[in-house]
Amino acid sequence: MILLTxxxxxxxxxxxxxxxxxxxxxxxSLMLFLEFAVLGVFSSTDxxxxxxxxxxTLIPMYFIVGIWGGKRRxxxxxxxxxxxxxxxxxxxxxxxxxxxKGGSQSFAISHFLEIPLSLTEQLWLFGxxxxxxxxxxPLFPFHTWLPDAHVEAPTPGSVILASVLLKMGxxxxxxxxxxxxxxxxxxxxxxxxxxxxxxxxxxxxxxxAAVQPDAKKxxxxxxxxxxxxxxxxxxxxxxxxxxxxxxxxxxxxxSTGALFLLVGMLYERRKTRNIADFGGLATMVPWxxxxxxxxxxxxxxxxxxxxxxxxxxxxxxxxxxxPTMAIFAAGGVVFAAYYMLPMIQSIFFNKNNVxxxxxxxxxxxxxxxxxxxxxxGIIWLGVYPKPFMDRMAPSLEEIIxxxxxxxxxxxxxxxxxxSENQETALWIHSSGPSDISTVKCREC
Amino acid sequence: MDFTNQWxxxxxxxxxxxxxxxxxxxxxxxxxxxxxxxxxKNRDLGWIALLGVTVSAFGNGWLYASASSSSQGxxxxxxxxxxxxxxxxxSLAMVILISVPYVERQKLQAPEYFALLMFGTVGLMVMSASxxxxxxxxxxxxxxxxxxxxxxxxxxxxxxxxxxxKYFLLGAFSTGIFLYGVALIYGATSSVxxxxxxxxxxxxxxxxxxxxxxxxxxxxxxxxxVSVVPFHMWTPDAYEGAPLPVTxxxxxxxxxxxxxxxxxxxxxxxxxxxxxxxxxxxxxxxLTMVGANLIALTQxxxxxxxxxxxxxxxxxxxxTLVANNATSQSGLLFYLTAYVLSSLGLFAGIVFVSNxxxxxVDVENYSGLxxxxxxxxxxxxxxxxxxxxxxxTGGFIGKVLILQGSLESGHISLAVALVLSTLISYGxxxxxxxxMWMKDPLAQDxxxxxxxxxxxxxxQLLLVFTLVSVIYLGLLPGQxxxxxxxxxxxx
Numbered sequence: 001m002i003l004l005t006x007x008x009x010x011x012x013x014x015x016x017x018x019x020x021x022x023x024x025x026x027x028x029s030l031m032l033f034l035e036f037a038v039l040g041v042f043s044s045t046d047x048x049x050x051x052x053x054x055x056x057t058l059i060p061m062y063f064i065v066g067i068w069g070g071k072r073r074x075x076x077x078x079x080x081x082x083x084x085x086x087x088x089x090x091x092x093x094x095x096x097x098x099x100x101k102g103g104s105q106s107f108a109i110s111h112f113l114e115i116p117l118s119l120t121e122q123l124w125l126f127g128x129x130x131x132x133x134x135x136x137x138p139l140f141p142f143h144t145w146l147p148d149a150h151v152e153a154p155t156p157g158s159v160i161l162a163s164v165l166l167k168m169g170x171x172x173x174x175x176x177x178x179x180x181x182x183x184x185x186x187x188x189x190x191x192x193x194x195x196x197x198x199x200x201x202x203x204x205x206x207x208x209a210a211v212q213p214d215a216k217k218x219x220x221x222x223x224x225x226x227x228x229x230x231x232x233x234x235x236x237x238x239x240x241x242x243x244x245x246x247x248x249x250x251x252x253x254x255s256t257g258a259l260f261l262l263v264g265m266l267y268e269r270r271k272t273r274n275i276a277d278f279g280g281l282a283t284m285v286p287w288x289x290x291x292x293x294x295x296x297x298x299x300x301x302x303x304x305x306x307x308x309x310x311x312x313x314x315x316x317x318x319x320x321x322x323p324t325m326a327i328f329a330a331g332g333v334v335f336a337a338y339y340m341l342p343m344i345q346s347i348f349f350n351k352n353n354v355x356x357x358x359x360x361x362x363x364x365x366x367x368x369x370x371x372x373x374x375x376x377g378i379i380w381l382g383v384y385p386k387p388f389m390d391r392m393a394p395s396l397e398e399i400i401x402x403x404x405x406x407x408x409x410x411x412x413x414x415x416x417x418x419s420e421n422q423e424t425a426l427w428i429h430s431s432g433p434s435d436i437s438t439v440k441c442r443e444c
Numbered sequence: 445m446d447f448t449n450q451w452x453x454x455x456x457x458x459x460x461x462x463x464x465x466x467x468x469x470x471x472x473x474x475x476x477x478x479x480x481x482x483x484x485k486n487r488d489l490g491w492i493a494l495l496g497v498t499v500s501a502f503g504n505g506w507l508y509a510s511a512s513s514s515s516q517g518x519x520x521x522x523x524x525x526x527x528x529x530x531x532x533x534x535s536l537a538m539v540i541l542i543s544v545p546y547v548e549r550q551k552l553q554a555p556e557y558f559a560l561l562m563f564g565t566v567g568l569m570v571m572s573a574s575x576x577x578x579x580x581x582x583x584x585x586x587x588x589x590x591x592x593x594x595x596x597x598x599x600x601x602x603x604x605x606x607x608x609x610k611y612f613l614l615g616a617f618s619t620g621i622f623l624y625g626v627a628l629i630y631g632a633t634s635s636v637x638x639x640x641x642x643x644x645x646x647x648x649x650x651x652x653x654x655x656x657x658x659x660x661x662x663x664x665x666x667x668x669x670v671s672v673v674p675f676h677m678w679t680p681d682a683y684e685g686a687p688l689p690v691t692x693x694x695x696x697x698x699x700x701x702x703x704x705x706x707x708x709x710x711x712x713x714x715x716x717x718x719x720x721x722x723x724x725x726x727x728x729x730x731l732t733m734v735g736a737n738l739i740a741l742t743q744x745x746x747x748x749x750x751x752x753x754x755x756x757x758x759x760x761x762x763x764t765l766v767a768n769n770a771t772s773q774s775g776l777l778f779y780l781t782a783y784v785l786s787s788l789g790l791f792a793g794i795v796f797v798s799n800x801x802x803x804x805v806d807v808e809n810y811s812g813l814x815x816x817x818x819x820x821x822x823x824x825x826x827x828x829x830x831x832x833x834x835x836x837t838g839g840f841i842g843k844v845l846i847l848q849g850s851l852e853s854g855h856i857s858l859a860v861a862l863v864l865s866t867l868i869s870y871g872x873x874x875x876x877x878x879x880m881w882m883k884d885p886l887a888q889d890x891x892x893x894x895x896x897x898x899x900x901x902x903x904q905l906l907l908v909f910t911l912v913s914v915i916y917l918g919l920l921p922g923q924x925x926x927x928x929x930x931x932x933x934x935x
Contacts, residue, residue, distance in 0.1 A: 066882045078874060078878065082871065085867060093863055096851050100852050
């Protein structure tokens with residue numbers, strides 16, 4: 001994730017040379033401040049610091065949206081700030097509760113992992129932490145701040161928001177929620193509810209995106225849909241699903257970042273973002289069209305791009321656990337094509353005799369420099385994702401193991417209380433590297 | 445110091461005595477000075493007052509270093525009272541600094557003005573160190589009467605007179621309730637000495653009902669002074685009518701002085717009745733946090749807005765009393781320090797924007813401040829975020845300590861109320877922030893006289909000092925937390 005952040009921020013800064021025309025000094029210092037805070041989130045091993053940086057990212061983003069944004073910028077900035085801090089403040093209570101529970105000695109994540117918590121406590125704390133991250137991701141139905149913030153933010157702001165800030169939520173789920181609250185996470189109700197929300201997010205947002213006249217807003221909604229896939233992958237709670245989720249996170253960072261940059265470039269040229277205002281650009285700006293197509297394909301999940309790898313893996317992961325959900329979610333991929341392709345067709349291929357389009361310039365050297373690394377990343381992840389997956393595997397396995405063990409304890413208690421959870425008992429055998437866990441199960 | 449002879453008792457009161465001496469000197473000077481010559485300017489009077497505060501603070505430091513502690517008689521000297529003195533002296537010094545340009549520009553009666561500020565502080569200091577309900581009452585009255593006069597000190601301002609009268613009437617009412625409570629407690633325990641009262645709980649000889657009613661009335665009296673909903677009605681009016689530096693003084697010094705006393709009396713000496721008053725305070729605390737923050741959302745006048753935000757802060761502080769454990773005590777002290785520093789910084793900025801007078805007090809007047817005066821706008825942003833409790837500022841660490849304290853006592857409902865009301869408070873703090881940075885300056889005409897172009901040196905220094913300390917408390921809180929944890933209330 002650090003790699004992604006350090007890759008995206010310079011790109012976003014390069015992408016802002018023409019967009020930001022006033023108070024440049026403040027803008028660039030805020031961008032660097034934002035990068036500092038995000039890196040802090042991804043590298044902290046202490047819950048207090050994690051919270052500190054998690055909140056700290058709000059300030060620069062608030063100003064970036066509020067000062068350099070579009071017409072309704074203040075509304076969007078305030079909504080963004082209040083909405084996200086609602087979640088994180090409740091998380092603070094959760095953190096402090098665990099701290100008190102653990103004897104008030106240390107905020108280190110490793111220390112927090114050892115705190116024994118009952119199922120009820122875990123469920124409540126899961127609610128507190130989960131809400132914070134769900135708002136950040138944003139998981140449907142907590143997504144309403146996102147389109148506003150994205151549309152009003154300046155291009156570099158949207159790029160960072162989509163590529164990096166949203167990842168803090170999913171990162172939080174994988175790194176913090178899963179290992180901290182294994183009991184809560186593996187209880188069937190929670191899993192079903194979150195996967196259900198993920199699928200709903202994919203479908204509903206795809207549906208909403210299909211009717212957006214504004215290209216930027218359309219892409220903002222696709223973000224929500226992608227994050228639905230991530231959540232689906234995470235709560236499949238197996239290797240495949242988690243790996244898929246991680247790949248989507250990176251892929252989404254690359255492809256959506258690129259799309260926002262491209263829409264920003266179109267906006268700089270024409271001062272409009274309405275899909276209907278463009279037409280037949282393919283012949284005028286072939287390079288821009290190519291790049292746009294690649295990123296859009298990655299966003300849809302066409303094989304050969306990074307989007308395909310990620311979505312495929314997380315769908316397989318989900319299918320092992322909840323086939324119905326996975327089938328519905330797969331429908332989302334079709335939807336993605338349904339809203340993306342008409343947009344591309346209308347902007348680049350349809351005939352439209354607007355004079356300005358004819359005079360439009362193709363990508364400049366600076367713009368090519370920005371986009372090339374993104375394109376390379378998209379295709380590399382699509383064709384040969386192994387190096388990434390190998391690096392992720394060890395840490396993910398650890399998490400999975402923790403959850404598996406907890407699931408068994410859950411099983412036992414559930415079996416004692418009522419013996420209706422036979423369906424869940426089946427999961428254990430079907431999912432992932434369950435050799436160790438099944439042995440343990442027999443023992444107990 | 446071992447308090448073996450009378451002289452030591454006098455020395456233990458050194459900070460208060462020094463302040464009184466300087467204040468009387470200022471008053472005498474005001475009477476005797478030759479008005480026609482005007483040899484001494486008001487500014488110099490401010491410096492003299494500041495000198496008095498410094499000497500007093502040194503005396504306080506000497507007491508702290510000599511590690512004297514005594515809880516006999518009616519005044520105690522313990523680390524808690526010494527820290528209270530420091531907080532009060534610090535706020536007094538900064539208020540004097542803010543006042544110097546203001547008094548000069550508004551042509552207030554400088555000798556009386558500074559002397560009253562000092563008398564008020566003496567009252568608060570005596571109050572927070574006293575072990576006797578009667579002495580607490582006297583300290584409270586010294587402070588209150590000085591403030592009544594200060595609120596109305598600008599003779600040309602009719603709003604000031606109105607605010608002063610309102611404050612006086614309601615204040616007298618609350619004092620009555622306070623005294624009634626003292627009388628009932630005396631009736632139940634036949635003592636006004638706090639140590640003796642605490643002992644009756646141990647012996648179990650107290651007359652239960654009478655004592656309970658007395659305790660609750662005492663609490664109500666304090667709640668008036670620290671302005672807790674629903675006893676807050678006077679606050680916005682008094683804050684709005686008072687001269688700006690006096691508003692700053694009320695929201696900082698009076699609040700911390702009264703609260704420190706409140707905490708001392710209830711958490712230690714009336715702890716035996718904790719079960720009875722903690723539930724009442726629990727309700728008041730939630731009501732205050734949520735209610736005040738909601739009302740603050742609708743305010744347009746910056747002084748009224750800060751009045752409601754101050755009320756909300758009383759609600760947060762009340763949580764420490766309800767939780768009543770070691771963590772929440774350090775939370776109270778840490779939070780008060782952070783609150784004092786950020787409020788004073790904020791008021792320094794407000795005095796600047798208001799052009800050292802009573803103009804430009806609407807929230808809209810802050811539009812575009814970030815364009816014209818980036819440093820001041822930056823400092824104000826930090827102070828507002830600190831009051832809102834945002835990470836990286838002193839207010840955040842204070843809030844975390846308070847939250848932790850209440851969680852340790854199992855008051856999850858209070859913790860949730862705190863964060864929800866914090867969320868509401870972001871609403872109005874951020875409103876000022878976006879006005880400052882994201883709006884263009886107002887068009888300047890007769891109604892909106894322009895802000896001054898030069899920032900007075902004093903205000904700049906104050907802003908830098910408070911800014912540095914607020915951020916220091918936020919980023920490196922360790923030292924101060926340790927210090928605060930070492931503070932103890934003598935039993």
